[in-house]
Amino acid sequence: MSNFHPDLDLLTDYAAGSLALAQAACVSIHVNHCRRCQRIAGQLTDLGASLFEALTPVAVGDTQLHAVLARLDDEKPLEYARNKDDASATPAILQRLMRGDFSDLNWKNIGSTLRISYLKTGDPDHEFALYHIRAGGRIPEHTHRGTEMTLILEGGFSDVNGSYHKGDFLIRRPGDVHAPTALQSEDCICLAVVDAPLKFTDWKFRWMNPFLKLRTA
Amino acid sequence: MLHVTNTYDGDPESLIDADGKRSDEWSECLALIARKEDRAAFTRLFRHFAPLMKAFALSGSTLSANHADELVQEVMLKVWQKAGAFDPQKAAASTWIYTIARNCRTDLFRRLQKFDTPLSAEDVSDTQDSEDAFVLLHQKRSRDRVRALIRELPGEQAQILAKVYMEGKSHSEVSGELDIPLGTVKSRVRLALQKLQIQLER
Numbered sequence: 560m561s562n563f564h565p566d567l568d569l570l571t572d573y574a575a576g577s578l579a580l581a582q583a584a585c586v587s588i589h590v591n592h593c594r595r596c597q598r599i600a601g602q603l604t605d606l607g608a609s610l611f612e613a614l615t616p617v618a619v620g621d622t623q624l625h626a627v628l629a630r631l632d633d634e635k636p637l638e639y640a641r642n643k644d645d646a647s648a649t650p651a652i653l654q655r656l657m658r659g660d661f662s663d664l665n666w667k668n669i670g671s672t673l674r675i676s677y678l679k680t681g682d683p684d685h686e687f688a689l690y691h692i693r694a695g696g697r698i699p700e701h702t703h704r705g706t707e708m709t710l711i712l713e714g715g716f717s718d719v720n721g722s723y724h725k726g727d728f729l730i731r732r733p734g735d736v737h738a739p740t741a742l743q744s745e746d747c748i749c750l751a752v753v754d755a756p757l758k759f760t761d762w763k764f765r766w767m768n769p770f771l772k773l774r775t776a
Numbered sequence: 777m778l779h780v781t782n783t784y785d786g787d788p789e790s791l792i793d794a795d796g797k798r799s800d801e802w803s804e805c806l807a808l809i810a811r812k813e814d815r816a817a818f819t820r821l822f823r824h825f826a827p828l829m830k831a832f833a834l835s836g837s838t839l840s841a842n843h844a845d846e847l848v849q850e851v852m853l854k855v856w857q858k859a860g861a862f863d864p865q866k867a868a869a870s871t872w873i874y875t876i877a878r879n880c881r882t883d884l885f886r887r888l889q890k891f892d893t894p895l896s897a898e899d900v901s902d903t904q905d906s907e908d909a910f911v912l913l914h915q916k917r918s919r920d921r922v923r924a925l926i927r928e929l930p931g932e933q934a935q936i937l938a939k940v941y942m943e944g945k946s947h948s949e950v951s952g953e954l955d956i957p958l959g960t961v962k963s964r965v966r967l968a969l970q971k972l973q974i975q976l977e978r
Contacts, residue, residue, distance in 0.1 A: 567966065567969060568947060568962055568965065568966075571940060571965060571969070572940070572946055572947065573902075574902075574941075575878075575940050575941045575944060576878045576879065576881070576882045576897060576901075576944055577940065577944045577945060577946050578946075580886070580891070580893060580895060580900070583897075583900040583901075584895060584899075584900045586900075587899075587900040587901065587902060590902045591902065591903060594911075597902060597903075598911070598914070598915070599974065600902045601902070601915055602915070602918050602919075602922070602974045603969075603974065604871060604874075604875060604902070605868065605871050605915075605918065605919045605922055606922050606926070606937070606941070606969075606972060606974065607871075607874055607878065607941045608868065608870045608871035608873075608874035608875075609922055609923050609926050610926070610937060610938055610941045610942055611828060611832055611870070611874040611877070611941075611942065612828065612870055612874075613926070614828050614831040614832060614835070614942060615831060616827030616828055616830075616831055617827055617830040617831045617834060618827060618830075619822075619826040619827050619829075619830050619845075619848060623826065623845060623848060623849065624819065624822050624823075624826070626849060627822065627849050627852045627853060627856075628815065628818075628819075630849070630853055631813075631815070631818070631853070631856055633853075635857045636857075651899075652895065652899060652900065655894055655895065655899070656894065656895075679894075680893060680894075680895060681886075681891050681892050681893025681894065681895070682891075682893070683891070
């Protein structure tokens with residue numbers, strides 16, 4: 560059970576289907592593992608259904624009905640059964656995007672403690688990346704130029720605001736500065752979805768800023 | 777336009793039979809489709825839901841009438857194909873159908889914007905799969921409450937909820953469109969959710 564969750568605004572946009580694809584993917588991994596958020600998302604979806612039923616109907620002709628009736632015998636598309644995520648397995652969405660497991664990914668080393676692997680979601684406005692921080696490793700202090708969602712998949716990390724563990728969902732807004740440090744006991748893998756590149760404030764790493772670009776799609 | 781006509785007491789969704797099963801017309805139609813490929817039941821569903829889907833497709837969006845018709849057909853076809861997966865213990869028929877419509881609309885938008893993605897809206901939507909009787913009862917109560925209370929929302933709150941849900945607009949898009957500050961949009965949504973007793977903590 561996690562202690563940090565998406566807020567109600569975010570869950571509302573999620574239930575309404577209006578979140579960007581990469582963000583929705585990140586929120587859904589948390590929601591599918593968190594009973595509390597599942598319950599709220601369920602209520603918010605029921606609310607959507609009530610609003611849907613209250614719409615003023617727009618006439619649909621019989622031609623349309625007959626067109627659909629004529630297609631009922633079409634072959635069903637192949638649907639891969641959505642396997643239910645269990646707490647120990649890699650979330651199904653990531654499995655779809657990864658082909659293989661974490662060790663098969665193409666990782667880019669950033670210094671000695673951090674490596675990053677970019678996954679392709681097709682969302683043109685958001686970078687969707689896995690961060691692997693070595694146990695006890697520290698990510699240089701950085702600030703956020705945009706919004707960053709982080710979901711902890713394995714291990715945990717801490718920063719000046721607190722410490723976070725598997726399943727926790729965090730959101731950082733523009734201007735938030737922090738320097739997360741992975742827990743001493745194990746490596747940390749988290750998913751980060753950002754709409755603008757990070758900016759290092761730690762003077763030793765500032766030289767990298769001009770090279771940090773958003774890697775989307 | 778919000779136009780709520782169903783009354784709480786007469787709401788067929790609130791009927792529960794002795795086994796605790798939801799016995800309303802739309803759940804029965806879905807069961808008939810799943811069990812017997814019943815076209816008459818499908819036609820009843822179509823006549824009720826297709827006009828709502830078309831309204832949903834055209835809500836504040838840039839979809840053309842042709843795309844709206846295409847969406848209605850696609851959603852109704854999915855309803856037919858997936859009816860076997862509907863479980864009346866876990867969800868209201870209307871919520872299940874709305875979820876398919878919402879996901880198909882999002883996918884259609886993405887197709888029109890030429891997104892190249894391996895993920896569908898369904899892949900990233902939540903799965904309501906609790907088996908726990910207490911949780912299911914709680915969900916059912918909350919659903920009935922939302923239906924009853926939604927008619928009592930002040931117009932400005934109902935308007936914003938409709939924009940967020942039916943038009944699929946983010947809070948900041950709603951703020952730009954209605955020319956009111958983002959904070960006001962957020963507080964109106966929050967007030968509305970409070971009135972509907974959708975709470976973060978039990």
